[in-house]
Amino acid sequence: MKQFWAFVKKEWYHISRDYRTLLVLIGMPIVQILIFGYALSNEVKNTRIAILDFAGDSYSKELTDKIEASRYFETVTYLRSMNEIDRSLRSGEAKMVVVFPNNFTQQLVHQHESQLQLVTDGSNPNLSATLINYINAITRDFQTRVINEVSLPYTIHVQTRMMYNPQLLGAFTFVPGVIALVLMLICTMMTSVSIVKEKELGNMEILLVSPMHPLAVVFSKAVPYIGLSVGILSIILLLSVFLLGVPISGSIILLYVVSLIFIISALALGLLISTITNSQQVAMMISLMGLMLPTMMFSGFMFPIESMPIPLQWISNIVPAKWYFFSIQSIMIKGLGMEAILKEFLTLCGFAIFFLVLSVRNFKVRMA
Amino acid sequence: MSIQIENISKSFVGDRKVSALQNISFQVEPGKIFGLIGPDGAGKTTLFRILTTLILADEGQATVQKYDVIKDYQKIRRIVGYMPGKFSLYQDLSVLENLKFFATIFGTTIDENYNLIKDIYIQLEPFRDRKAGALSGGMKQKLALCCALVHRPEVLFLDEPTTGVDVVSRAEFWDMLKRLQTKGITILASTPYMDEASMCDEIALIQDGQILSINTPSGLISEFDSPLYGVSADDMYNVMNDLRDHTSVVSCNTFGAEHHVQLKPDIDPTVIRKDLEKSGHENVRVELITPTIEDCFMNLMQQ
Numbered sequence: 284m285k286q287f288w289a290f291v292k293k294e295w296y297h298i299s300r301d302y303r304t305l306l307v308l309i310g311m312p313i314v315q316i317l318i319f320g321y322a323l324s325n326e327v328k329n330t331r332i333a334i335l336d337f338a339g340d341s342y343s344k345e346l347t348d349k350i351e352a353s354r355y356f357e358t359v360t361y362l363r364s365m366n367e368i369d370r371s372l373r374s375g376e377a378k379m380v381v382v383f384p385n386n387f388t389q390q391l392v393h394q395h396e397s398q399l400q401l402v403t404d405g406s407n408p409n410l411s412a413t414l415i416n417y418i419n420a421i422t423r424d425f426q427t428r429v430i431n432e433v434s435l436p437y438t439i440h441v442q443t444r445m446m447y448n449p450q451l452l453g454a455f456t457f458v459p460g461v462i463a464l465v466l467m468l469i470c471t472m473m474t475s476v477s478i479v480k481e482k483e484l485g486n487m488e489i490l491l492v493s494p495m496h497p498l499a500v501v502f503s504k505a506v507p508y509i510g511l512s513v514g515i516l517s518i519i520l521l522l523s524v525f526l527l528g529v530p531i532s533g534s535i536i537l538l539y540v541v542s543l544i545f546i547i548s549a550l551a552l553g554l555l556i557s558t559i560t561n562s563q564q565v566a567m568m569i570s571l572m573g574l575m576l577p578t579m580m581f582s583g584f585m586f587p588i589e590s591m592p593i594p595l596q597w598i599s600n601i602v603p604a605k606w607y608f609f610s611i612q613s614i615m616i617k618g619l620g621m622e623a624i625l626k627e628f629l630t631l632c633g634f635a636i637f638f639l640v641l642s643v644r645n646f647k648v649r650m651a
Numbered sequence: 652m653s654i655q656i657e658n659i660s661k662s663f664v665g666d667r668k669v670s671a672l673q674n675i676s677f678q679v680e681p682g683k684i685f686g687l688i689g690p691d692g693a694g695k696t697t698l699f700r701i702l703t704t705l706i707l708a709d710e711g712q713a714t715v716q717k718y719d720v721i722k723d724y725q726k727i728r729r730i731v732g733y734m735p736g737k738f739s740l741y742q743d744l745s746v747l748e749n750l751k752f753f754a755t756i757f758g759t760t761i762d763e764n765y766n767l768i769k770d771i772y773i774q775l776e777p778f779r780d781r782k783a784g785a786l787s788g789g790m791k792q793k794l795a796l797c798c799a800l801v802h803r804p805e806v807l808f809l810d811e812p813t814t815g816v817d818v819v820s821r822a823e824f825w826d827m828l829k830r831l832q833t834k835g836i837t838i839l840a841s842t843p844y845m846d847e848a849s850m851c852d853e854i855a856l857i858q859d860g861q862i863l864s865i866n867t868p869s870g871l872i873s874e875f876d877s878p879l880y881g882v883s884a885d886d887m888y889n890v891m892n893d894l895r896d897h898t899s900v901v902s903c904n905t906f907g908a909e910h911h912v913q914l915k916p917d918i919d920p921t922v923i924r925k926d927l928e929k930s931g932h933e934n935v936r937v938e939l940i941t942p943t944i945e946d947c948f949m950n951l952m953q954q
Contacts, residue, residue, distance in 0.1 A: 285758075286755055286756045296741075297743060300743050301743070486739050488733075489740075489798075489799075490756070492704065494725075494728055494729045494757060494758060495756045649707065649724075650706050
């Protein structure tokens with residue numbers, strides 16, 4: 284045991300003396316959280332639109348004001364003719380043009396029906412769809428008010444409520460995503476690289492010719508990284524709670540327990556990588572390409588898994604980050620307890636055991 | 652026997668099959684310094700790795716302190732000290748931290764075996780807080796030796812401990828090994844430097860995975876079967892060419908300021924001097940000399 288802790292201490296010297304790597308390890312999640320939180324987001328804000336108002340009557344003006352007043356849109360120009368629509372979209376001056384027909388108010392009042400044309404820039408389909416949804420919502424709101432004035436006998440009021448994330452903040456998805464990504468990266472890449480480094484520099488040669496069991500050598504390397512990962516996890520959580528306003532609705536203890544299981548499975552994966560290669564570059568490439576990409580694509584944090592083709596959905600099942608992402612999302616955002624994430628939790632435990640067994644079996648007590 | 656090697660063979664399969672060791676056998680008595688002398692690529696490191704249980708031989712058996720290198724590898728790892736040819740300590744740890752670390756993983760402390768490493772450690776003491784990576788070549792080797800010794804091993808394996816170290820430090824290093832020998836440690840050391848061979852109790856000349864000869868340094872020299880002459884003249888380069896073309900000369904190798912020449916049986920060395928003078932060489936000197944280990948090695952290589 285004394286040997287084990289001597290090794291942990293030595294490993295800690297390596298980590299703490301390599302300032303640059305340490306800075307990257309701690310800086311990366313902070314920068315990611317800040318970038319995702321403030322710069323990158325799929326929320327639509329202040330989109331520039333143009334208005335082409337053939338009616339110019341009271342309701343068209345009122346609706347225009349309503350659209351402008353929302354934080355999603357910003358009117359840049361008022362067009363005069365249909366010909367200008369194309370130019371306006373082409374130049375990128377506006378992302379959408381709202382066209383009011385002649386007699387907008389009149390038709391609405393007398394025929395109880397009027398039309399509104401939305402012309403959008405379809406080169407970005409997601410954005411267009413979102414814009415149309417927003418306009419629809421504003422229009423519906425407006426309509427209700429008008430109807431109320433007229434007061435028709437039968438109406439259905441649709442009331443929507445977004446549970447758990449009423450403001451539809453992107454931070455609610457990416458905070459769990461960044462946590463999964465960063466933990467995967469630190470645990471897997473750093474352990475595999477640091478073990479392979481010992482092989483590459485020849486230190487392993489001496490360590491093997493010592494009474495310490497070679498497995499103890501690699502396991503003791505994992506300990507400081509567990510500590511580091513938990514520390515970084517705490518930093519991310521603090522940032523997201525106090526800076527981005529993402530709450531931790533569920534149990535913090537459960538959050539850490541699940542994270543610990545995920546960390547262990549990621550470490551075991553790093554161990555496994557280190558048993559199959561002898562070069563730091565290869566270890567890094569496997570960790571980056573083989574783990575980073577699947578983690579980003581198949582964890583559900585960037586692309587919803589439900590909308591993937593079935594074969595890809597199967598593949599996503601073998602990505603540990605997917606199960607972890609789902610668990611912490613449930614705990615953090617929905618505030619669910621252990622019973623809700625039991626399946627995910629057990630799957631993560633299974634991954635951890637599987638990778639550990641595989642890497643121990645694969646481990647060589649000699650050089651070749 | 653402290654180390655016993657029987658018919659060990661090992662080859663590596665790569666682009667083409669390389670036979671690193673072919674049927675090697677020798678033994679080392681307890682408390683002796685055994686030298687493995689041979690050029691780069693002779694198979695010395697492979698043999699060290701087999702004996703330190705790092706790799707498995709294709710054929711043959713080997714024991715260290717009666718423990719089998721395959722079956723009892725864990726026991727061997729407790730009782731040997733190993734210093735690989737490449738500096739393998741932690742460069743970002745200080746001298747003291749390295750030493751403490753290796754003492755701890757071998758389940759001991761620096762104080763416990765301080766008397767063993769004292770002579771060497773005293774020289775390192777002024778740099779105890781310096782990072783190992785910032786030490787000079789000789790200091791690195793001393794630190795590596797300290798780390799290999801800190802658990803008082805019964806057998807010490809030193810793979811080219813003096814390669815890349817200056818002449819003075821090399822001599823010091825061998826003095827240290829001699830002192831360690833008096834404490835009952837068996838030492839197997841390899842070196843490409845022939846002059847270090849005389850420091851060993853017994854040496855094996857190894858080349859291309861084969862042992863050319865095993866003997867004591869003096870025994871090896873006395874085995875040298877024909878007289879050897881040292882030849883020098885003003886124009887050393889042309890003398891060498893003329894000697895190599897001479898019909899009575901078996902071999903001619905350059906050693907420092909003179910050529911070591913072996914003649915065919917029953918040839919009078921004065922004939923050589925006269926022939927060289929006839930070819931226009933001045934200040935020709937031919938005299939009988941005692942062969943060095945290197946001469947023996949060259950001789951065995953050419954056979």
